[in-house]
Amino acid sequence: MSTTNTTNETNVTSTRNATSGTVRVAAGALAALLLLAGCSSKAKDDDGNDKGGTAAGEVKTGEGISGKTITLGALTDMTGVYATLGKSVTQAQQLYVKQLNADGGVCGYKVALxxxxxxxxxxxxASGYTELAPKVLGFVQFIGSPFVAAVEKRIDGQDKALVLPQAWSSALLGSSYIRVIGSTYDIETINAVDFLMKEKGLKKGDKLGHVYFEGDYGESALLGSKHIAKEAGLTVVEQKIKPTDNDMTAQVAALKKAGVKAVVISAGPRQAASLVGVAAAGGFDVPIIGNNSAFAPQLLATQAGPALLKNYYVASPSLPIGADTPGAQKLVADYKKAYPKDSLDNGVVAGWTAASAFGEALKKACETKDLTREGVDKALLTIDALDTGFGTPQNFTDPKAASSKQSVILQPDKSVTGGMKVVQEADASDTATQYTPGA
Structure with missing residues (x-):
């Protein structure tokens, strides 16, 4: 697909010998009609190249718009540690785009991923970002906090294209173009530990285990557990792991020996399943809670399934896909129709929410007749209460803050759509409310 932003150039001419008043009137009327339709040529620089703007009265466009198509990028994981998440996020976004285009698109443009x-x-x-960055208006998906952080300087300094990542590291806050949707991992972890203290018997003086991925994801979550531990009189026992570590036997042994009373896991679904399963097999009967990306409903069909149902919880930035809301119910029906062979999980919610946020920014940018990267970014800054039907309105007006400080606490349940039920509605703990990332 061409990434050069072009418009149709129409020249209305008449022959040198046309002296008829009728011809002149018709030509003038046609020229006026074309102008009103927004078909005049783009402005050119001194070398004859497109400036990226348009003539008066038209929608201003730039990178990522070619002909009548707006192209958005999606950097996902369909074959690695977050394969189930990546597939669900991507398909949900493809569904959103299909429905958006069926409703007429944005400013007469169709949207493509x-x-x-x-x-x-x-x-x-990194190579995927390098390939797509010049070709897209922005990124509606970018899985992996460490990978987003690795190209943050290019995003802010060179490309200046809006990125809505499926990544919740607090290190990403403050960027003018990377906007975290929902609570960051540190805030989410604070809410998770608050739940353990209020509902699962964790108390002042206890030891809290924290198993976490090395890198931005895990270390952002660790900031949260350390912060609330300091506030609440807990001691954090750390276990750092790599994304390639799938057997949590050593970590469980260390935490059991240390006498921890509860565990937070900031890793992937495989690591969470191993941790919970090994703990149950070894008689290590403590509550375990994961960050939002540390579960997939497919795990319930594995040997770890019974243990997950008993002792595992997940902190989420929104209600689950099986929530009893009109928005959730419609998405479930639409997704099942589009992908009848695929299971439903919270990756669908994450993908839909990000696509909705980008879509709303595009619509607002259309209203101001500025679909450039800068125009879309400015448009997102005007959205202060986006509600996609999953319980947590998102406020994008402050780039230095997460769009929400609320978390929903979920528990695995085979009987509900998506395999997760709500055990605590969306809420921000007092500690999370008063907490400022990076302070």
């Missing part, structure tokens, strides 16, 4: 699978590999993520 250009998807690349990086397999949670840093080199593939």
């Amino acid at each position: 250009s998807v690349r699978d990086h397999g949670y590999d840093p080199q593939k993520a």
Whole structure:
């Protein structure tokens, strides 16, 4: 797909010998009609190249718009540690785009997704970003906090294209173009530990285990557990792991020996399943809670399933896909119709929410007749209460803050759509409300 922003150039001419008043009137009327339809040529610079703007009265456009198509990028993981998440996020966004286009698109433009699978590999993520950055208006998906952080300087300094990542590291806050949707991992972890203290018996003086991925994701979550531990009189026992570590036997042994009373896991679904399963097999009967990306309903069909149903919880930035809301019910029906062979999980919610946020920014940018990267970014800054039907309105007006400080606490349940039920509605703990990332 061409990434050069072009418009149809129409020249209305008459022959040198046309002296008829009728011809002149018709030509003038046609020229006026074309102007009203927004078909005049783009402005050119001194070398004859497109400036990216348009003539008076038209929608201003730039990178990522070719002909009548707006192209958005999606850097996902369909073959790595977050394969189930990546598939669900991507398909939900493709569904959103299909419905948006069926409703007429944006400003007369159709929207298209250009998807690349990086397999949670840093080199593939970087090369995928390098390939897509010049070709897209922005990114509606970018899985992996470390990978987003690795190209943050290019995003802010060179490309200046809006990125809505499926990544919740607090280190991403403050960027003019990277906007975290929902609570960041540190805030989410604070809310998770608050739940353990209020509902699961964790108390002052206890030890709290924290198993976490090395890198931006895990270390952002660790900031949260350390902060609330300091506030609440807990001691954090750390266990750092790599994304390639799938057997949590050693970590469980260390935490059991240390005498921890509860565990937070900031890793992937495989690591969470291993941790919970090994703990149950070894008689290590403590509550375990994961960050939002540390579960997939497919785990309930594995040997770890019974243990997950008993002792595992997840902190989420929104209600689950099986929520009893009109928005959730419609999305479930639409997704099942579009992808009848695929299971439903909270990746669908994450993908839909990000696509909705980008879509709303595009619509507002259309209203101001500025579909450039800068125009779309400015448009997102005007959205202060986006509600996609999953319980947590999103406020994008402050780039230095997460769009929400609320978390929903979920528990695995085979009997509900998506395999997760709500045990605590969306809420921000007092500690999270008073907490400022990076302070």
